[in-house]
Amino acid sequence: MFRGGSSSIAAGLVAHAQVIQALVLREIRTRFGHYRLGYPWALAEPVAHVAVLSIIFGLRSPTVAGNVDFPLFLATGIIPYLLFHRMVMRGMSTVEGNRALFSYRQVKPIDTLIARAILEVVIYGAVFVVFMTGAAWLGFDVAVHDPLPVLMVFLLLALLGLGLGSLACVAATMFTDTTQVVPIVLRPLYFISGIFFSVERLPAEYRDYLLWNPVLHALELIREHYFREIDASFGDPLYLGWTTAVSVALGLLTFHVYRYRMVAT
């Protein structure tokens, strides 16, 4: 868009920000606005997911690593994992799902991608807080040992999902099979990313293979910094950082290169 003047880049950024804000508000209203209970529903489903799993598995294995309560162990794994999963899935469908909106020239594919990412991070961040508040109310010790690294890893994991999601999105506009394949690939990830276990409990011969998976590193790191009882983990911040950087750079670059072709009808 040509706006002229020396401040055209700033004006362009403001325009993007306005569109992203509008998309976030629209998406919130579309997804939760028409329920009687409204916005709490945004959190109900993931909170219930974690609560049910805690009850089912909590009965069997009361502690996991270093005397951490199992529901908390599970929550610190599954909520970040679900965020990652949602980032990939929502990223993948962002162009198809918003195609009609691209008739408004202002709305670019990247805006819809960012808007969805922001919404998912906010929702799953809130789910985390709500779940931990509930757990505290039930008498668990939910104190975060070292909050900043936890937050950082949470966001890194979101970015990893964003990068993979934008790659999947480009692939989905070129090969429709992508939308079938990606869930099949993600399914086993649910079981090997450390939602239900910590790496130190695994037989040594499997560790090296499973540690190729950056999501596993993220969950290890989150727990290491969340729980005072766990001082070390197999999570390597450098490995997570690099894989995330590559995923985001590759994803957004591909997204940028194909931005017109994805929208062309």
Next chain:
Amino acid sequence: MIELQGVTKWYPTRHGRKYVLRDVEAQLPAGRHMALLGRNGAGKTTLLRLIGGIDHPSSGRILRRARVSWPVGLTGGFQGSLTGRENARFVCRINGVSHRPAMRERIEYVREFADIGAYFDEPVKTYSSGMRARVGFALSMAFEFDYYLIDEIMAVGDQSFREKCSDELARRRGRGTFIVASHDIRLVQDICDRGIVVADGSVSVFAQIADAVEAYRATTANRGAGSAMLGDPRDLA
């Protein structure tokens, strides 16, 4: 001024590239209302979308130093589970109107112009197609543009709403520039000053609408033998 410089557009198909437009050079000066003429599938809508920046050329470029509307009357961007008002708010926001008083003013304009009563606060999926069209048109008129892209939608709604629309467009015609893709030759002759005829991927630009209409008639006469009527009878399908 909008300028098309060497604009080429093709789509990939199973049989290779399908060219819709080849190396188009054209200028669309402000104040000169332009008609885009061509048979169905000739590429009028593609050209309109390219001009509007909704689609992008395969090669070449389009200089657009002006505020260009989305296709006037667009309803495809509506989210069915949101109300007319909420959809209108979204369109305000993406157009940079996000401050409350300014937005309220636009929304009020849309509500009044669309004139669908309490339905304005009901989900769009409950609307009839006429009601959707009313809100779509009202939204397009809630903003002031330098160029208005009009894709064959002059006839929306019932008789009274149609009159309201053409009155409003007549008022805008003095301030903005229309780019009209249409088969309706009589209407195009009334509104437009110049014309572009799209046929077989190439375009011809005419400084006089009368010449453009003549050239368009020639293309339809060549193709559809015996269809010397207005336009091509197949266009009615």
